[in-house]
Amino acid sequence: MVKTQFVSIEVPLPDSTVALQGAIAQALATYGTPLRWAITSIDRDRHIANLEAVVTVDAPA
């Protein structure tokens, strides 16, 4: 049974956008399969990207 789930996480900012996308994919994979995500803000002091996403997870029926 598929469930949709909202995720709000912080991702450390790497040096390149290629690495950033990889870091986001890796971080979201721990929660489920991404449907939609976006970086909503950047914390320059902490060098963090704030991310909101909706993922799907397989849940027991």
Added chain:
Amino acid sequence: MPQLESYPMSHRPYTVMLIVPTGVGATIGGYAGDALPVARAIAQVADRVITHPNVLNGAQLYWPMANAFYVEGYALDQFAAGHWGLRPTHRNRIGIVFDQAIEPDLRLRHLQVADAARATLGLDLAEYGVTDAPLGVELRTADSGATWGTIQQPDSLLRAVDALISRGRATAIAVVARFPDDTGSEALQHYRQGVGVDPLAGAEAVISHLIVRTFQLPCAHAPALLPLPLDPTLSPRSAAEELGYTFLPCVLAGLSCAPQFVTQNPTQPTDLWADQVDAVVVPDTACGGSAVLSLSQTPTQIITVSENQTRMGVTPDDVGISAVRVRSYLEALGVLVTHRAGLRSDALQPHIAPLRPLDKQV
């Protein structure tokens, strides 16, 4: 398709992607198809415009453009990442899925709109399907202010879509889900005034993304709602959604010739891939999405528009993206014209810095 003169003659079709993210309160495009004028303007200076349903959908209102590609957001991200291609098509056979939770009268209104699209526009519609359970749409707002949502019975939705594809031979899917009638909510009142964030948009994106990810075919969503009480102070930006009983006409028109998705070989010469996108236009604070980040790693010219404010807070500088940052879409159109013509934009400005020697340390 526009025939613009250029010298030297380029045979590469000038291709622009227009992105206005859904459910983030974009001041232009965050309401009832109110970025459509922007898309129409870009379609005059580009050979091809790739954009997504919420840019082109104005409920009862839409504007067919022969050079526009109507691409759902999940597919747009896959396309920008180079994973999927777009295959132009002359005609799709549209299957409509209705949420079982829709009241009989309201469903009949939608069916009559579908029949009108067949009779008046000549569209090809498959038989319709009804989910085997109420979908249970719930609306949410994230800390950022962006809206999103959940459906309690996604499997029911996917079963209904699967039946329309396998038995109804549908090649595109329109979904009509019953959304909560939250007529007294502050969010809805703000939306009708042309401020705030569309409370439905985020949940709509979740529904269509799920279908596109699962079945890899064109999809768009129209919410089913009871008509709202008259509001004499309604904003023009939101007005298109109060013209009738359904939001379905624009969805059917858009899907009728939306490109199919190419996810595996063999490809065809007319297929379109991310490396053919010359420029992407996006709000200045919405550079944290998948498509923009993907295209930032290509030669695609990124143009950001600061006047289109959103609830997001990610500028090109924040994520290390090289972009031409302008104030308005009118300026963005000028950048597109110069880019297409092979000009540096600063050649049209009074001061041009002298040519510098190559840095010896580079």
